[in-house]
Amino acid sequence: GLPWTSGLAVVFRLKWGYSLEENIPSLFEEVGDYFMVRHHYWRIVAELMVESYFKKIRKWCDIHGLRFTGHLMGEDSLQSQIGFTGATMPQYEYMHVPGIDHLTEHLTWPIGHCPFILTPKQCSSAAHQFGKEEILAEMYGVSTQGLTFQDRKRIGEWLMVLGINTRCLHASFYSMRGRRKRMYVPHLSFHQPWWNDNRIIADHFARLSYSLRQGTFMGDVLVMHPVESAQGIYDNLRIKNPHDRRQEPEPMKAMLRSIVNVSENLMRIHRGFDYGDETILGMHGKNEGASLVVGKMSYRVVIFPDMLTLRKSTIDLLAKFAKAGGKILSCGRLPERIDGRKDKNIESFKRMIHRI
Numbered sequence: 001g002l003p004w005t006s007g008l009a010v011v012f013r014l015k016w017g018y019s020l021e022e023n024i025p026s027l028f029e030e031v032g033d034y035f036m037v038r039h040h041y042w043r044i045v046a047e048l049m050v051e052s053y054f055k056k057i058r059k060w061c062d063i064h065g066l067r068f069t070g071h072l073m074g075e076d077s078l079q080s081q082i083g084f085t086g087a088t089m090p091q092y093e094y095m096h097v098p099g100i101d102h103l104t105e106h107l108t109w110p111i112g113h114c115p116f117i118l119t120p121k122q123c124s125s126a127a128h129q130f131g132k133e134e135i136l137a138e139m140y141g142v143s144t145q146g147l148t149f150q151d152r153k154r155i156g157e158w159l160m161v162l163g164i165n166t167r168c169l170h171a172s173f174y175s176m177r178g179r180r181k182r183m184y185v186p187h188l189s190f191h192q193p194w195w196n197d198n199r200i201i202a203d204h205f206a207r208l209s210y211s212l213r214q215g216t217f218m219g220d221v222l223v224m225h226p227v228e229s230a231q232g233i234y235d236n237l238r239i240k241n242p243h244d245r246r247q248e249p250e251p252m253k254a255m256l257r258s259i260v261n262v263s264e265n266l267m268r269i270h271r272g273f274d275y276g277d278e279t280i281l282g283m284h285g286k287n288e289g290a291s292l293v294v295g296k297m298s299y300r301v302v303i304f305p306d307m308l309t310l311r312k313s314t315i316d317l318l319a320k321f322a323k324a325g326g327k328i329l330s331c332g333r334l335p336e337r338i339d340g341r342k343d344k345n346i347e348s349f350k351r352m353i354h355r356i
Contacts, residue, residue, distance in 0.1 A: 001083045001236035002027055003045055011048070016040045028237055035232035039309060039340030042231035046086025046279070050094070058094035069097035069136055076109045076119045078230040078256050079239070079248045087227045089277035092126035099123065099136035099168065105143040105151050107158050113253070114260045117162060121263060122225070124163020125274035128217045129284065129295035134166050141170035141184045149194075149201045156205055161267075165212040167205055219272030222292060222299040223262055228278055229308035230255050232340060258306035258332045266303075276302070282313040290325035292317070304353065306332035309340050315349050322352040331356050 012020040026037035061068040072091060074084030081088045092098040100123045102116065103109075109116045120137065127135045137159050140147060156167060172189040173180045180187070189195070235249045259275075266273045274297060276285075284295045291298045302318060307330075315338065322328050330353045338346050 001239060005048070008044060008048065012040065012044050015044060033342075035308070035337070036340040036342075038234055039228065039232040039337075042082055042086050042234065043228065043340075046090060049086050050090055054091045054094040058096075061096065067096035069095055069099050071099045071101045071136075071138060075100055075122070076116075077248065077252075078118075078227055079234065079252045082227065082231055082234045083236065083239070087231075087277065087279065089122050089126045089225060089227075089275065090279040092123060092132075093130055093280070096132070097134045097136050097166070098127045098132060099138065100164070101138040101141070101170075102155065102159060103142045105140075105147055105155065107155065110248075114256060115264055116158070117260050117263045117267075118256065120159050120162035120164050122275055124217075126277070126280065127163070128219070128274055129280060129297050131296040133213055135164050136166045136168050137164040138168040138170050140186060140188070143186060145185045147186050149197075152201050153204065157208075160208060160212060163217070165209050167209065217272070217297075219274050219297070220300045221266060221271050221273035222276040222294070222302045223259065223266070223273050224302065224304050224307060225275040225277045226255055226259055226305055226307055228311070228340075229306070229335070232308060232337075255306050262303055262305045262331050273303075274299070278311045278314050281317060282311060285317050287317065287320045287324060290321070292321045292326060301327045301329065304328070304330040304332060304334070307335040308333065309337035310335045310346070310349075312338050315346065319349055319352060328353045329356050330354070 009020045020037075020041065023032060023037045026032045026034040027041060058068050072081070072085050072088055074080035075088050085091060100119050102119070104111065106112075107116045108114060109119070123137075124135050139155055139159070140152060143151070143155075169188050170184065171187050173183075173187045176187075176191050186192070188198070192198075230252060233249070233251050233255075235252070238249050239247050263273070274294075276294065276299075281294060286293050288298070291300060292302060293299075302321065318326075318328060334350050334353065334355075335346060337343060
């Protein structure tokens with residue numbers, strides 16, 4: 001839950017100008033300016049994940065004529081994605097086919113907590129911004145042998161509403177001997193009594209996937225992703241099992257609910273939207289009149305869920321956007337910090353935001 005590697009402390013000091021070793025207690029307990037230390041720490045971890053793994057795997061795949069795909073562990077909540085990767089969205093830039101995993105037959109995650117929107121929308125947003133044509137989801141694992149065709153249709157179509165356009169089926173085993181009969185069921189293969197009719201669902205999704213890969217996604221709303229605000233309140237000591245989302249601290253759950261509520265309400269009024277990650281905005285965001293351009297996408301409205309901090313680069317970008325006529329709305333707490341530090345200079349920017 002709190003990774004360490006040789007060179008991390010050196011990179012930290014070069015980036016932020018102070019010692020991480022002297023502030024290690026702030027990673028575990030709410031001592032000192034723990035929000036700032038945790039935010040800075042996880043920013044470095046996320047950057048090192050990109051540099052040390054994702055960029056290198058992408059380069060190797062390019063050299064060998066392979067496509068890099070898969071999914072990230074812990075991608076389905078703010079708390080878990082911080083603990084597993086630092087931040088999820090920046091990693092997708094380096095995957096030829098960005099992907100996610102959907103587990104269980106439920107469309108809420110953690111089960112009964114929030115509609116399953118964050119995970120697919122993170123992936124599809126980055127894919128839209130980087131112009132990637134295929135967006136993958138592994139589906140149906142841990143859904144019981146009683147999963148019906150209707151269940152598979154319901155799950156697959158929900159994910160495709162959220163931008164997924166390619167199914168990866170979990171799973172097809174060569175045999176049902178021993179433990180395989182019960183391992184992360186169901187498995188989709190000729191062993192099943194319904195196999196001769198499987199093309200009913202397979203053909204449906206083949207046509208739907210093809211249709212969704214034609215043309216270009218259009219969305220004029222950018223919802224700011226709060227993962228870097230969540231980094232400042234990430235609490236590792238309260239989580240005994242990183243896969244048990246019920247143990248997540250209430251402040252983290254509230255921040256997740258905030259972005260999911262905004263997302264769900266935009267879906268209810270049929271507004272196309274993407275998430276805006278601050279790493280991606282810093283590298284690929286620019287202003288074109290009253291439009292905010294991020295890679296291949298262009299947005300006319302920016303919406304904040306609960307936010308506690310913003311990068312200075314984000315503030316500079318959005319201030320120009322607002323002065324050119326772009327609209328910035330907030331449906332939650334306004335940020336009080338810049339790059340994790342308490343900073344009164346954020347007050348002039350907050351006056352550009354319309355509270356909802």
